[in-house]
Amino acid sequence: MAMLLDIIIDGLIKGSVYALLAIGFSLVLGVARIINIAHTALFMTAAYLIYIGSKLMGLPLLLAMTAAVVLTVLLGLVVYRLFIQPIQEHEAAVLIATIAVAMMLQEVFLMSFGGHYLGVPPLVEGFLHILGVKVTMQHLLALGLSLVMLFGVRQFLMKTRLGLALRSTAQDREVANLMGMDVNRVALLTVAISVGLAAMTGAIVVPLITVEPTMWMHPLIMMLAIVVLGGLGSIEGSFVGAYILGFAESLVVFMLPMGSFLKDSVALSVMILVLLIRPEGLFGVSFEEER
């Protein structure tokens, strides 16, 4: 029973953070058909900017976080206009271009800060006992903020005209265009929201993790696994997929301590298994149908 509680609480926290990343990625994939491999590199950018703002420039942490989110969104838009928009119709080229952007960002941070492991203080100190499980206040804050943001994104998509535009573009870009929607503007807006989500995720989790130039790789793998598991471009799928993999990771650590390094592999195996049984993912349309 105790172990079950541990797994539920730990999985819930992990899943929420993954969900934030995966939903931003899914949004831009669904709406603009952009496979943005640089998504987690932008998450890393936000983390570094928070470090620069709070530790090097001495700004209050909240101010540093806000500035980092704004600057990262601006950088994301510049990347979109310079590297993605000109080749947007060629999905493979976009994929390669965003890999290059991610590597570029990694090298920039590696050259600027070296491979040093850096840290940012938490917004809230201390921990709480929840049903006998110790959880840090920062983890709880991350969980709460993640859920608030996920709810906000859902409300935005379901209850606003802009959200409707985004969803309709995601369903059929050509038809949305024929209906008079400026799909390019919608795509630009989607990129801004998506990068904003990545940056906010960075802001939420940066006190929990180590800031270093390769910190974008592990979340990228997990995020790709989640969107494939949930169904490419499906926001609901990403949400569910994130929690499945979050719980899978926790299960491995608690059930198989000697194999806790395998948590990523197990998560990826879950993805492969789902793909074998249901190639379109949990919530996606089948590839044949899409073609």
Add this chain to the structure above:
Amino acid sequence: MKRLALVGTIVLGLLCFVGQPALAAPPIKIGVLGPMAFTQGEGHWNGATLAAEEINTAGGIQVGGEKRAIELVKVDTNEFLSIPDATNATEMAISRHKVDFMVGGFRTEAVQVMQDIAMDAKKIFIGCGAAHPELCTRVTKDYNRYKYWFRLTPINSTYLGKVDFLLLAMVAAEMKKALGLEKLKVAIVAEKAAWADPIVKAAEETLPAKMGMEVVGTWRPSPVAKDCTAELTAIQRTGAHIIFTTFSSSVGLTFAKQWGELKVPAANVGINVESQKSGFWSATGGKAEYTVTVNTLARVKITDKTIPFYDKYLERFKEAPNYTAGTYDALFLIKEAVEKAGSTNSDKVVTELEKIDSLDTAGRVVFDKSHDITWGPKHITSIGTQWQDGKMLCVWPNGWEGVTFEGTVPHKLPPWVIEHYKK
């Protein structure tokens, strides 16, 4: 005018001859191999830089009848991110930069390949980073091929394990005494890497059989795990009194930080390379105070050379030297061996290195038959350090086998651990 030109030419010619001191001889090229964008590589490079400057300022290395300066070649192996990069960098150091000697290396998995390349080229390679015993076992198995390899730092993972157990015993004795605990429960946490495997195996056997402790479980997180809360939660459920760690990568920082944040009621002792760095305190926001690790250097008088080197390094590079800065000693060893051999010929220098008995910054250096650094109370002991109030202080050896280095302080148990068990 013609006379003036003639005199000028003669003077210039004379200057060329007279001014042809020993240092005009070709320099001795030493390749410093390491992941240069990372702290470990910086340690390699900084240590070697200090040594090269000191040696060159003193006139260089006496090789036969001539003095030769040291020229360092920075070889970025990038071994954290790519082992093929390490292979290419080593090849390039030998074939393109034509280095005479090599020092450095960090990750065992990469150093094994680098070692093979160096051995094929008959280049002396003094390891200053990788701990796996296999690197030196190769020397005994195939002496003619691997005799050019020597490991200076750290002590190999078997010895590291021994120091590890001695630190564990120190903490255990204190817990028993201060908290009145009878049989101690220990959680083993080691990153999943080749060098850590022998330590885990030894711990699982030794702790119950020889140290009377109960092993409540073994956790093997990834070396680059970004979150260890699940492991820490599981450990707390087991009621472990001590967490016995083996980390060389970033997971050590994550683990120690989250251990402190959650105030896990178990002492944290073992090997944690991240906690050997000056930046550890700031990176963890001071949360990992009381973390104990096996270490090589601290500001204690291990030998007469230790504190001057430590202070000079700190002043110059604004951070404390970690064990990869042992390249400092490596260069002085090369100097001593080359001068005694009177040549840079690898075979002759190997013979001299095998005879080395020298007091250096980390202790007394003597290589054993497998060209590994000798460990023990009369040789290099290694030290145990603990973070206390923002300072990395030496807490071990504190009387072990009669050894106590000047500047050593008593070990402290984390206050929340004391509070938990005194309730």
